[in-house]
Amino acid sequence: MCEKSLPGDATIPATNRWMKAIYDAINIITNKISERVFLEFINLETTERENLLWYKINEQYTSKRAMNRGRSWMDFQRCFYNGNLQSYIDSYITLLMELETVSIKIQNEFLLYSLLGELAGDSNLHQLVETLTLNEELIESPDLILTQLQDYVNLIQFKDSTPTDLPSALV
Incomplete structure (x- = not known):
C-alpha cells in the first residue's frame, strides 16, 4: 500500500481510501516515535513524497x-x-x-x-x-x-x- 503510488486513473472513492490508509499509517507511526525522531523523519519533503517517508524509516530499521x-x-x-x-x-x-x-x-x-x-x-x-x-x-x-x-x-x-x-x- 505505501510502496506504490496511486494510479493516475483511480476513481474518487479509491483515491479517498488510499489517502485514508496513508494518513492512518502515518498517524500510527508518528504516535509511536519521539519528538526528536519525528523531526528527523517528518518534513516537507517526506510529506509531499510519502514513499520517501517509508524509505527513510525502513532504511533506519532494516539491519538487525x-x-x-x-x-x-x-x-x-x-x-x-x-x-x-x-x-x-x-x-x-x-x-x-x-x-x-x-x-x-x-x-x-x-x-x-x-x-x-x-x-x-x-x-x-x-x-x-x-x-x-x-x-x-x-x-x-x-x-x-x-x-x-x-x-x-x-x-x-x-x-x-x-x-x-x-x-x-x-x-
Missing part, C-alpha cells in the same frame, strides 16, 4: 536491531569535542536521534554531564560550561543545553561578522 543498537552506542561513545563547537553540537544531536531511534534509554544527567564534560577541557568554554551546569532549569534536558550551546555559537559568529571599525561620516 541488536546491531543497530550496538553501532549507535559505539558511535555515541566515540563522540569527542575537537575544538569545533558547531560540529560537536551537530554530531551530538545526530547521535541522540540515533539512540532514540534504536530505543536506547540513557538518563538525562548522564547525557548532560557527558556532553558538558567534553567541553570543560576547553579553556575558552570553561566559564560557559560552569554557568550551564549551575542552571537547574537547563540541566533537565540535553536539548535545552544544546540550544544554549547553539545560541552561544550563533552569538560568537555574529560578533565575528560585525565590523569593529565603523566608518565615520565625512565632515
Whole structure:
C-alpha cells in the first residue's frame, strides 16, 4: 500500500481510501516515535513524497536491531569535542536521534554531564560550561543545553561578522 503510488486513473472513492490508509499509517507511526525522531523523519519533503517517508524509516530499521543498537552506542561513545563547537553540537544531536531511534534509554544527567564534560577541557568554554551546569532549569534536558550551546555559537559568529571599525561620516 505505501510502496506504490496511486494510479493516475483511480476513481474518487479509491483515491479517498488510499489517502485514508496513508494518513492512518502515518498517524500510527508518528504516535509511536519521539519528538526528536519525528523531526528527523517528518518534513516537507517526506510529506509531499510519502514513499520517501517509508524509505527513510525502513532504511533506519532494516539491519538487525541488536546491531543497530550496538553501532549507535559505539558511535555515541566515540563522540569527542575537537575544538569545533558547531560540529560537536551537530554530531551530538545526530547521535541522540540515533539512540532514540534504536530505543536506547540513557538518563538525562548522564547525557548532560557527558556532553558538558567534553567541553570543560576547553579553556575558552570553561566559564560557559560552569554557568550551564549551575542552571537547574537547563540541566533537565540535553536539548535545552544544546540550544544554549547553539545560541552561544550563533552569538560568537555574529560578533565575528560585525565590523569593529565603523566608518565615520565625512565632515
